[in-house]
Amino acid sequence: MYELNPTPHVLVSGGGIAGLALAVQLVRSGIRTTVVERAAGPRPGGQAVDLRGASREVAERMGLMPGIDRRRVHEEGMAYVDGKGRVFGRMSMADFDGEGAVAEIEISRGDLAEVLLDTLMEAAETAPGLLDLRFGDRITAIAQDADGVDVSFEVAASARFDVVVGADGVHSATRRLAFGPEEQFATYLGGCAAFFTMPTPAGLEEGWFSMRFVPGITFGIRPDFDPSTSKAILTLRMDRDPSLRGDRAAQEALIDRALEGAGWHAPTVQAALGDASDLYFDELVRIDVPDVSSGRVVLLGDAASCGSPMTGQGTATALIGAYLLAARLAETPEDAAGALRRYAADIVPFAEHGKEIPYGGIERMVPKNRFEAAMSRVTSGIMLSRIARPLMKRVFAGAAESPALPEIPVPVR
Ligand SMILES: Cc1cc2nc3c(=O)[nH]c(=O)nc-3n(C[C@H](O)[C@H](O)[C@H](O)COP(=O)(O)OP(=O)(O)OC[C@H]3O[C@@H](n4cnc5c(N)ncnc54)[C@H](O)[C@@H]3O)c2cc1C
Known part of the structure; x- marks a missing residue:
């Protein structure tokens, strides 16, 4: 159990598998979390994704298995x-x-997203005021200094956050705004x-x-x-x-x-x-970002690393990354940039493994x-x-x- 300092306010861009999984763990850790998803509501769709090894362990540690078992293919x-x-x-x-x-455990991507959303709502109910989940909006500008990150949105008013997480998929806007154009990272x-x-x-x-x-x-x-x-x-x-x-x-x-x-x-x-x-x-496309953390901005899931759906590993890597990032932020909420660096080092072996195409x-x-x-x-x-x-x-x-x-x-x- 952590002794929590005043916690950071984290903005998560993208409410897919990575963004929702991260939000679940952040809210459970007592960290104020805003999720901004471009789509008007939860995005359905996707074929069966499999959970094995470390991703299965994460799903178990996060308490997702009962929901997954109910929708298992x-x-x-x-x-x-x-x-x-x-x-x-x-x-x-x-x-x-x-x-x-x-694999033994297969669940459709859209069903897994639903399991995560239900779990997030349950977590938010027990921790009122910690979650702000917004659909139909997106970030349009990011400017960080040593103490925080100023973010502009298409719909909502601009706001300042302690940490910004780009979990907005292969064509990540966060990556474009804070790390560089897509062509620099995509093959x-x-x-x-x-x-x-x-x-x-x-x-x-x-x-x-x-x-x-x-x-x-x-x-x-x-x-x-x-x-x-x-x-x-x-x-x-x-x-x-x-x-x-x-x-x-x-x-x-x-x-x-x-x-x-x-x-x-x-x-x-x-x-x-x-x-x-x-x-x-x-x-x-394959996404390679040499360093996924830059000060108070960090990339997660496909935005950070992707070998395409041909690998069958994108969802597993996203779940593992979300779990590791939340854990590192909860460990040192007063040192967000340090937490992001430690997460970046943690995720490397999984991200590389996840890009291998059988x-x-x-x-x-x-x-x-x-x-x-x-x-x-x-x-x-x-x-x-x-x-x-x-x-x-x-x-x-x-x-x-x-x-x-x-x-x-x-x-x-
Ligand atoms: C509808 C859908 C179906 C998929 N089906 C499959 C599949 O069948 N097989 C497979 O291997 N992979 C599939 N994928 C990709 C797979 O979900 C990812 O590889 C993996 O789960 C990693 O998740 P992620 O959260 O990083 O990315 P994603 O699951 O792609 O989630 C990214 C989220 O960010 C949102 N977003 C994008 N841009 C912005 C923005 N500017 N601002 C705010 N939000 C934004 C997207 O709407 C999406 O909800 C699918 C993705 C989607 C969105």
Whole structure:
């Protein structure tokens, strides 16, 4: 238990996984917290994200497991299908002891965000006056001096904070305003990813995350917590096109073209796309920020470090980072800049681990042409065969093993 000094007032930009998790722990530690989220309300959407190793430990320490268990996605494993839906390779969770592409604990990103929001509201109820959660606003300017940070907002009046945390995702505004332009930190990885919720197509094998490779796009359908819906997952291999950002009609047209004649459930995915209320579409980028703390401003989650959704590690890294940052701030509330530096050092091993892409990136994940599509089919079939299983187990065991959490006390009020 900490002896708390007068606590700092922390501004968190972004109410995604990282921002909400941080706010939970800060409020529980008795730290005044303002969260500003650009969206008008909590953002739904996203496919299943997995929790293993240190991220599972953090979820347990934060008391999130009962909420996660209530919305847990039950998946048997991953299957590769051809144009007629015939399975030519399987990776079952049981065969890989929950350490393969599908982990033992899977929850949709939007459901995890809901669990975090519920937990935050509970924490705020027991600590009145500590949380100010604002939707539909964003920061527009940041100016720091030795004693604090002046922040301007699009909607709310300007205010001064002791610490500003940029948890505003891959295209972080905090990073742009306090560290430098996005181009300085982002590397395009050769494609785009899209996710959305769709009605579960008739005839889909229940409980399996099924995937199909076609030239230019790999698309999959993944179980949801609610069996009547599924998540469509699309990875497109393409040159960079910045004009797609924020242009939903252009994003839909691109996906529609890529799925033309792709067989299996492609027509159902195409038909559901227009109605999807939670379409997420973004470039696949890697984010490298050499030093994530700068005085009283610090970056967290994808804003600080990201290897793209291809890693499957973004949510885990965000949860771990939020937990470490809150703990460091609670340890020395009177020395915010020191706490941010210690957090920055703590997060390095997790952030580096979180940027590793299993299978070697988009070139291995999405075939460029028909020849590569045929080759993907052959190599996937071999890799997932019984004979290659011990080797694949070793590959996934390496990827799943995350660094241990540093010994830090659990922050409590
Ligand atoms: C809707 C959605 C769906 C996703 N689906 C997947 C998925 O299926 N698979 C996967 O691997 N990853 C997905 N991601 C990314 C994944 O959530 C992150 O990699 C990971 O959870 C790290 O979380 P984060 O909080 O750093 O970033 P995010 O979860 O991206 O959260 C950032 C938050 O900041 C908000 N924001 C952005 N700019 C501003 C601003 N200027 N001011 C205030 N707020 C701002 C955003 O609206 C968002 O709520 C998704 C992200 C979103 C937003």
